[in-house]
């Protein structure tokens with residue numbers, strides 16, 4: 001079988017579907033190919049099933065890329081207000097949570113249904129179960145894609161003038177993630193910024209790992225930092241390690257072998273508190289003085305781990321310097337993660353197609369005319385909070401507008 005369309009988009013995820021109907025609304029014939037059995041699987045899983053579809057405030061500083069300027073043009077052309085207008089036009093109920101995050105009231109399915117309806121209304125074809133066996137550049141500056149249908153084995157050759165790669169990152173392979181987009185990029189001479197799991201919980205070994213596991217289920221507000229950035233957000237202890245928004249955000253900026261620092265009581269100067277308590281209640285133990293500051297179970301675990309030798313010593317018998325050192329362990333608990341939980345659970349992939357060879361205005365390859373990259377396949381990673389969808393929409397729009 002043979003098919004010819006103006007534009008083929010590989011990947012029926014957030015950026016692919018969004019780009020597809022915008023492009024079709026500008027009058028182009030568009031076909032979306034995906035190897036999965038369903039479009040937009042990650043959208044359905046997102047935001048705990050409620051899809052944090054955008055953030056009220058989206059700025060270039062919310063993105064990580066080797067070229068931090070790359071996102072600027074696309075974000076300025078299509079911002080949060082534009083997507084919120086679209087959601088309003090479709091009558092989707094939503095609410096705002098802390099830090100400007102917008103979530104569906106009912107279900108992430110509302111967002112996927114909206115994208116699919118837009119695609120249907122503008123006549124976008126979506127072919128699922130489609131494995132792309134090879135891509136060839138044609139003499140007319142277009143592309144020929146050789147495919148096989150997963151279910152019935154039908155071989156089809158698709159021809160297009162413009163090819164958009166919207167295959168996403170590597171996170172959660174069970175949702176259809178693959179490295180195919182990087183493969184296509186490499187085929188046409190693009191380099192790939194090394195990829196790593198991001199927005200992902202940290203894992204720990206040794207005694208620290210045991211301490212963390214013993215607190216599974218506990219959540220508290222902390223300031224988590226490294227030498228690049230700092231986030232004051234909730235931390236969650238789990239059976240596998242440290243999770244929660246503070247850790248996920250920090251993971252975007254973390255590399256294997258680096259330490260992280262956690263201020264377990266960002267509202268309290270623990271050194272000042274202990275030194276004052278030493279004067280006012282000299283017979284107190286450290287854990288008693290800190291009783292109102294940290295949860296009891298955590299304090300017990302920490303004293304066994306961090307100041308066991310002094311745990312039964314009254315404050316009056318501890319040197320000021322010792323108290324200051326213990327305070328530092330709590331206001332700046334320094335840990336070395338053994339790793340992360342990896343792509344199995346990561347929300348995103350850091351790294352990807354190097355943006356130096358892609359136009360930030362049009363998303364077109366600078367190496368191969370009529371080839372485009374949008375969404376997470378690019379070396380653009382957003383913070384937690386609706387920023388990764390913001391990038392999917394903005395890059396998809398910039399691409400659609402330019403074809």
Ligand code: FDA
Nearest residue numbers: 011013014015035046047052168176180375376386388389
């Ligand atoms: P996306 O992953 O959406 O789509 C890629 C598509 O390409 C998929 O349909 C896949 O099947 C297809 N594909 C891959 N390889 C292929 C191949 N070889 N052949 C054909 N098709 C292929 N972000 C956010 O802003 N707010 C949120 O609430 C969340 N929540 C969230 C939860 C979870 C559990 C995850 C895993 C991720 C999030 N994210 C998020 C991140 C967000 O989902 C992600 O950044 C976007 O979906 C990226 O959109 P893309 O279109 O680039 O890829």
